[in-house]
Amino acid sequence: MSDTDIAVIKEQGELNAFCDALSQSDVIFVDTEFHRESTYWPTLCLIQAAGDGVEGIIDPMVDGLDLAPFLKLMGDESIGKVFHAARQDMEIFYRLMGTPPSPIFDTQIAAMALGLGDSISYENLVSGLAGQQIDKSSQFTDWTRRPLSQKQLKYALGDVTHLRTVYDRMAEKLDAKNRWSWIEEENQALAAPSLYDTDPENAWNRMKIRRPKKDYLAVLKNVAIWRERLAQDLNRPRSRILKDDAIQEISDQRPRTAEALERLRSVPKGFAKSRHGAGLLDTINYALDNVDEVAPQVEKPKHRSASPAGASDLLRVLLKQVCDDENVTPRLVANAADLERIASGDGDSTAVMSGWRYDLFGRQAEDLLHGRLAITFNQGKVELFDTSQASKA
Structure with missing residues (x-):
């Protein structure tokens, strides 16, 4: 697509036709440009979306343009919505719709499950998975201003055209590693209405x-x-x-x-x-x-036994080693508070002690705390040692 090919949807008939075309896709790719540095409420400036064989930019700042057809798609449970770092986009759509879009797939969350890093930037994700370089010269555009140049529009549209390629590559990797369940809970949490409550x-x-x-x-x-x-x-x-x-x-x-x-x-x-x-x-x-x-009623903090000296530090070493071995970002598995609870014997109240997190890390954390697993260092490298097998030998 050449620079001169990018047109912005400003008429109701164009928007209706665009949404009809998008509705034929099982998955649509969405991004927004907004301004909120000096405001409480974000000012929505552009909506970019792409589907099967269709892509475009909507100008929500046009007087009289009714976004209802697009918002209907965002609320359609039969159509997946793919975002990168979805939190602020979700907040914008929650305010417009009264409910968050669902179901969603956040590429930043998926990146953690694939060991691509914590809070990886869109630029690095596109470079690593799509093999494309993003021209960031339009990154700090004032999106409230009109007219926007073709260069700025190309940059904005790239946020969804590249997203489509990134999603395809991620889906392949998640299938190969059988890790779709690893990101399901995190994606569902992003669609929780309480996260966007402004009452x-x-x-x-x-x-x-x-x-x-x-x-x-x-x-x-x-x-x-x-x-x-x-x-x-x-x-x-x-x-x-x-x-x-x-x-x-x-x-x-x-x-x-x-x-x-x-x-x-x-x-x-x-x-x-x-x-x-x-x-x-x-x-x-x-x-x-x-x-x-x-005064509100609040739960009194639970009294937890002090964890054995160094226990949480050992768990942190174990977590890093396990995540390095399995190529997953540690924050997706457990955070510092989880490790402190596990170390103090209150681990059952954390997500670490159930589901895939338990299979990956929680069971070994229990073994470490109960002496069935030891951490050793060999030539500067961490090694895990099964003490139960050693005792049999």
């Missing part, structure tokens, strides 16, 4: 709970709700209203006056006397005056 009343759930005290919890919840509402109303990133560290300090110190609020190190200087300062103080004082009503 201010639930904003406190994103905050780290540092202490179980009711007055702390009441302030934390109320201030998180206040910040989320204000960020949405002003269409500004929540961190530009108040950072998480500031909410934590406010919840710890519980200032009731502008003077006390002004003394907090993490609260921006002058915020207490700004146009939003009074609202924040009202929010704090209401929480403190109605602690029993406002």
Whole structure:
């Protein structure tokens, strides 16, 4: 396709015909260009999509263009949707549809199951699997501006034309290694509506709970709700209203006056006397005056026995060795918190101790902790030693 061949879909009839053509595909490949550096809500600028023998770019910024035909495809459970690093694209479609697209395939997740790295870039994925080089000179385009050049449009469309090749190569490798089940849970998790919830009343759930005290919890919840509402109303990133560290300090110190609020190190200087300062103080004082009503019910942290010295470090060595041997990215198998739980005897509560993760790593982790497996080093290389076989010998 030459540069001059790329046209942007701006008319309803064109969009309807494009979606009819896409609907004939079992799998469609999707990407978006958006702007949100200075806003709470992302501004959707382009939608790129490709299917069997069809590809195109939709301009959602055209007044009066109804995206319903495309959104219907995104919600069609009989059609797979392939993304790279889908999280932000899913958030955009969730807002447009009221539900996340499903089913999906995220090439970044699949890359972990194939040992291609953690959070691999699209550029490296295309280079490694499709043998194509991406011209990144249009990467930092302001996609809100019109008109867009043919060079910019070619770059945008490449995000789905190359994605098709990447998916085909990945499918072959997943088939050969029998690892489709390894990515199913992760892909399904990306389609969970709770991941994209923007209801201010639930904003406190994103905050780290540092202490179980009711007055702390009441302030934390109320201030998180206040910040989320204000960020949405002003269409500004929540961190530009108040950072998480500031909410934590406010919840710890519980200032009731502008003077006390002004003394907090993490609260921006002058915020207490700004146009939003009074609202924040009202929010704090209401929480403190109605602690029993406002404070959320949270589960007390489970008491875990201290893990044996070095146990989690040994598990980390084992995880790396197992993943190196099987050519899979460790983060897909277990994270640091999982290893700490396993080391302290609370491993049954982790995903590591069931399914393919148990077969790959969990069983050996148990053997290591119970002395049935040992880790040795030979000429700078890690070796695993079955102690049960040694005792029989």
